[in-house]
Each structure stands twice: as structure tokens, then as C-alpha cells.
Amino acid sequence: MDEAANKRLKIEAHDASRVEWSVYIPLPHGKGVNEAEVDLHLEFPENIYAPHDPWESLQILARLSSPDEEAAPTQPLTFDGLRRSALGVARRMKLLRESIPRAAVAHSLNPMPVAPSLARDLDHILDQSVALLAQARSSLISERPADTDELKRERALADEFLSGQLLELLTVAEDTCARMAASEGGNLLGYRAVAQKLRARVADALKAELAHRESRGELLPDADDPEGLAIFLDRAAQLKKHFQEILFLEPESKMIDEALRNWVGAYGAALAFVIYFGLQTLQTSAAAGLSIGMLMTVGALAYALKDRAKELTRQWLAGKLSHLYANRVLILREPSRYEPHRNIVMRGRESLKQARVARPDSLNPGTGAVQRVVTIHYKHRARATPLKGPTGTVFERLKIVFRYDLSPILSRLDDSVKRVPVPGRSGVVFADAPRLYRVPLEISVTTRAGTERRVAEIVLSRRGIARIVPRGELPVAPTIEHELPDLEDELALQP
Numbered sequence: 001m002d003e004a005a006n007k008r009l010k011i012e013a014h015d016a017s018r019v020e021w022s023v024y025i026p027l028p029h030g031k032g033v034n035e036a037e038v039d040l041h042l043e044f045p046e047n048i049y050a051p052h053d054p055w056e057s058l059q060i061l062a063r064l065s066s067p068d069e070e071a072a073p074t075q076p077l078t079f080d081g082l083r084r085s086a087l088g089v090a091r092r093m094k095l096l097r098e099s100i101p102r103a104a105v106a107h108s109l110n111p112m113p114v115a116p117s118l119a120r121d122l123d124h125i126l127d128q129s130v131a132l133l134a135q136a137r138s139s140l141i142s143e144r145p146a147d148t149d150e151l152k153r154e155r156a157l158a159d160e161f162l163s164g165q166l167l168e169l170l171t172v173a174e175d176t177c178a179r180m181a182a183s184e185g186g187n188l189l190g191y192r193a194v195a196q197k198l199r200a201r202v203a204d205a206l207k208a209e210l211a212h213r214e215s216r217g218e219l220l221p222d223a224d225d226p227e228g229l230a231i232f233l234d235r236a237a238q239l240k241k242h243f244q245e246i247l248f249l250e251p252e253s254k255m256i257d258e259a260l261r262n263w264v265g266a267y268g269a270a271l272a273f274v275i276y277f278g279l280q281t282l283q284t285s286a287a288a289g290l291s292i293g294m295l296m297t298v299g300a301l302a303y304a305l306k307d308r309a310k311e312l313t314r315q316w317l318a319g320k321l322s323h324l325y326a327n328r329v330l331i332l333r334e335p336s337r338y339e340p341h342r343n344i345v346m347r348g349r350e351s352l353k354q355a356r357v358a359r360p361d362s363l364n365p366g367t368g369a370v371q372r373v374v375t376i377h378y379k380h381r382a383r384a385t386p387l388k389g390p391t392g393t394v395f396e397r398l399k400i401v402f403r404y405d406l407s408p409i410l411s412r413l414d415d416s417v418k419r420v421p422v423p424g425r426s427g428v429v430f431a432d433a434p435r436l437y438r439v440p441l442e443i444s445v446t447t448r449a450g451t452e453r454r455v456a457e458i459v460l461s462r463r464g465i466a467r468i469v470p471r472g473e474l475p476v477a478p479t480i481e482h483e484l485p486d487l488e489d490e491l492a493l494q495p
Helices: 079-108 115-141 149-181 186-215 226-247 261-285 292-324
Strands: 009-013 018-026 034-045 058-064 250-255 328-333 344-360 370-384 397-405 417-424 427-434 437-447 450-461 464-471
Touching: 009 437, 009 450, 009 464, 018 034, 018 370, 018 437, 018 464, 034 397, 058 226, 058 250, 079 115, 079 149, 079 226, 115 149, 115 186, 149 186, 149 226, 370 397
Parallel strands: none
Antiparallel strands: 009 018, 018 397, 034 370, 034 437, 058 397, 250 328, 328 344, 344 370, 417 427, 437 450, 450 464
């Protein structure tokens, strides 16, 4: 997968219950607009699906991307400028961190792997990382005579934040070296020597960085103090949120039927009045020839139809608007401290549908057997406009993070472990097999650069998301039309 693709779509497990996919949309400059469409399909076996409100399970976060990783660090004199520059350094550090395991995998897949070549590549990554932090400390973090106490404090926080980024990079490097040292096979023996050499260098870099943190009075982890380790991780999370706070946009969302409630209600009331007035006119004109009982029946019918017509008209119009336009509208605005008028950066139209379908049985489709599944289809159409605040030229992309909470599904999963006989060296042995469930996921994002598509499986256990397994392009199974109960019928969903 090329780097450009990585910048537009990413899928991962955010935590034990939430699957996350993030999309990058280029921000236009001048008077142009950029459009993007995100399309997601989830498919749950009917026996594990739990009825829930998908809108409650869907969470959306939006922020501006970190400053361009190729931009040179500046010497800002403002809090926001300092944080933007620190985020730019952190972005470059993240790219270097992600390149470490990729470099090791690329070399291991080489038909004729050359261990010294891998050593040079990883040495170069470590050199860049250490030099990047040293440059940031000299140009960004070192105090100036004109600094206020608050700005000095912000520089100290930037040093602690970037120090944590380097520690994370060195930890990834150590993990990669450990896997290389534990590798087997004759063609990989050279990697063990490379791993040992690199581990020694990583250990030296870790020792130096921890000594720097101690000299500045920054928080240090302690292997014998689990509570202290938790506090260390919490501190790192607080620092990340502190610096990324300048990137987040202010969201506003409203369901279509709520936004147009007054107009839809007025139309429904008008139609109900026409029906009621017509029946009343009919009652009045025919009063001379009708009995009192019939007149009361017609009057009661007119009164009942008035309210029913109003409600049915409101529901019909709301459904049509949702189908033709969207279920929900999402608006992202610039923070007021950047743009007092809170310029709209993006308008998004969202639709979310659930359906029950039956697919041919995967074991033997020719028998006519079917598998019943519940599908969730989410579509987001985004329209990004230029930034108008003073920082408009700094940011190039908009990052939208979608998270879907699978907690309602997890409560329906079986957590039993079954013993399975397996062949062993000394005969048959027994292994404990956990119960796992697989939820197909398909997502695509379309921008001016084209369409990027991912197909994967979310592997679930009772404890949460076990892993997300990427898949290739899978053929679409034909859908069989069946008479299925409504989604609200909970009895039909019992496993």
C-alpha cells in the first residue's frame, strides 16, 4: 500500500469494543471545495445481533491534520504556534516510528536478504529520530529571554511531549529487534546479529533519554510500581490531548426530521385540516337526512382522522427527506479563537440503514440453504470548504475519525471454551479453543484522487475485539429476497 493511500483511509480497533476508521480529506484553498464520500458496510450473523440504535453507537471526531511533516520547525512566540510546531515534530516522529517494522518486513521478504543493508536502514531511522528531537529542543523548546512564565511552562510541556514520542519510537524499535532475534531459519541468521547490535544502540538511546527526563524533573516510569506506570501512561495521554486541542473543530449535528420538524408539522397539520374540513362540510350538508347516531359517527371519524393524518403525513415526509437527502446533517466549524464568525469548514450528510437479508449458505450454496444476517450501511457525503482564520494556510488536510461501538453485540456472544483433540508428538492432546465470531466489514472512501476500498473481518470474543484481519477483494454474494421480521422484533433475534 502506498503512502498516499495511507493518508486517506485507515482501519483499526480503538479499544476493546469500538472499531475505528479514519479518513483524510484535502482542504481546498481559495474559493474551491473538496468533496468526499465514505461508505461502510457491516454484516452481523442474525443470532448474535442485538437490537440497538446505530446513531447512539456511532461517534465522530474531526480535527485538522498535524502541520506538514516536511515543514521546518519555526521559533513561535505564541502558545498555539508552539503547539503547532510540536505537533509537526510529533508527526515526523510518528512516520519514522511506523517505518521501523515496515523496513524489517521488507528486508525479510527479500529472496536474498542482506543483514548489513537492514542495519543501515534502521540505523538511519534512529539517527533521524535522535537528530529530530535535538533540533526541536534547540529551536523550539529552549527558553528565550522574552518568554513569559506561561510560555516557559508550555516549552517544558513540549519537551515532555516530544520526549514521550521518542520513547515510543525506541520501544517499537526494541520490539522489532526482539522479533528479529527470535526468528528462525538459515537465511535469517544474519538478522540476529543485526538485532543484537541495534538493541544495544536502542538501549543506549533509552538510557540517555531517561536521564534527560530525570534531569528536568519529568515523570519517569518504574517497573516495580504498577500504579506509577498507569500514571505515566495517563500523563502521556494528557499531553497528547493538550497539544492536539488546537486541531479539533467544533461539531454540530442534527437529525433531518428534527431540523425540519416545524415545516413538516405545518404541512401535516394543513393536510389534516383539509381532511377534517371536508368531512365536516360533508356532515353539515348531509345533516338533514342523517340520524343523530350517524352524525356523531361522522364527527368522531373526522376528529380521529385529523390527528392520524397529521401524524402519518409527518412520518411520510420525514422518511422521504431522509431517503432523498440524509438522516443527519453534520457541520464542522473553526474554533472561535481562530475565526470569530466560526466559519463552516465542512458540511456532511449522513445516512444509516439497517436491513435483514438472507445469503446463500457458504458451506454448500447449491442446497438452497441460507444464512440470515443483519446489515448496517452507513454513508457520509462530505463537502469541505477553505479555512478563513489566520491559520488557514498552515493546515492541508481534514481528518475525520469514525468509531462504532460494538458493546451491544458483545453482550450476546458466548464466552465458553471447548476442549478440542489435536494430534501431538506423543499422540493425541487436548487444546482449549475459544469461541470467536467474525463480522465482515467493507469500507470505501472516494475523493478527487479516486476510490480506495478495504475489506476486512472484525474478530470478536466476549471480551471485545480480538483483532481486525484485512482481506482481499471479495466477491459480492447475491442477496435472496425473503420474508423476514422487522428489526424491532427482538424475539426473532434470539440465538
